[in-house]
Amino acid sequence: MLIGPTAFGRQTAPGVDTAVLLPFCDGDVSDLQGQQYVDQTRDLFEATPDPALRSAVMVMGANHNFFNKEWTPGEAVAPAWDDWGGRDDVCGKKAPARLSPADQRNVGAVYIASAARAFVRDDPDALALLDGSDVRPASIGGATTLVTALGANRTPVATFRPQSELHSVDAFALVCRGYQWSKGQPTRAPGISPWAQPHFLPMYGASNAPASSALRMRWRQSGARVKVPLPTPADLTQSSSLDF
Numbered sequence: 001m002l003i004g005p006t007a008f009g010r011q012t013a014p015g016v017d018t019a020v021l022l023p024f025c026d027g028d029v030s031d032l033q034g035q036q037y038v039d040q041t042r043d044l045f046e047a048t049p050d051p052a053l054r055s056a057v058m059v060m061g062a063n064h065n066f067f068n069k070e071w072t073p074g075e076a077v078a079p080a081w082d083d084w085g086g087r088d089d090v091c092g093k094k095a096p097a098r099l100s101p102a103d104q105r106n107v108g109a110v111y112i113a114s115a116a117r118a119f120v121r122d123d124p125d126a127l128a129l130l131d132g133s134d135v136r137p138a139s140i141g142g143a144t145t146l147v148t149a150l151g152a153n154r155t156p157v158a159t160f161r162p163q164s165e166l167h168s169v170d171a172f173a174l175v176c177r178g179y180q181w182s183k184g185q186p187t188r189a190p191g192i193s194p195w196a197q198p199h200f201l202p203m204y205g206a207s208n209a210p211a212s213s214a215l216r217m218r219w220r221q222s223g224a225r226v227k228v229p230l231p232t233p234a235d236l237t238q239s240s241s242l243d244f
Contacts, residue, residue, distance in 0.1 A: 004064025025091030027083030
């Protein structure tokens, strides 16, 4: 269970259930790079299903310092401060959506306990709070959390790659690098800073390292579609869900 972590080296743990808390109003880790502990495991197991669940919990109104009382202004013995430095109307000290330190620690405690029960005891109720199901814990009160996950025992059906065959009708489609490191390379979201896209962050000190790929699509009318043929037919009759 990772709490607002950095991910400079992206050392993921293959086969290990993992959940990460992403505090939306963070300052020091404003790019929410902890998402990489989920995303970097997507393609680790291509021949056999990955046995581990990877879950990202976005905690709206939270700052990573305030999960720790000793890093919270007014409660810490050592010097502590709010390191948020962006738009005050969204995450400033008086912003309506900002969580109080006590409320934020409560959210952290609920999801840490849920992860322990889900990963160690296989508790189905706890698992539902982490696997993207449309449920939320009543004990977090009015706090807002957004949960996405890469399911355990997944079997990849298809992965978009630069050489993937695409067929589009009334639409533009291109498979891109997740981030740009040289001029002339198409990226998934032109004009948006890579530091504002947690799923597609360049590596620190290695911006030309292999990047995850993504399908960029644009359409101007209803009915537009893009086809990506599967390399081989896929039998989904025994599957319980299909993620895209």
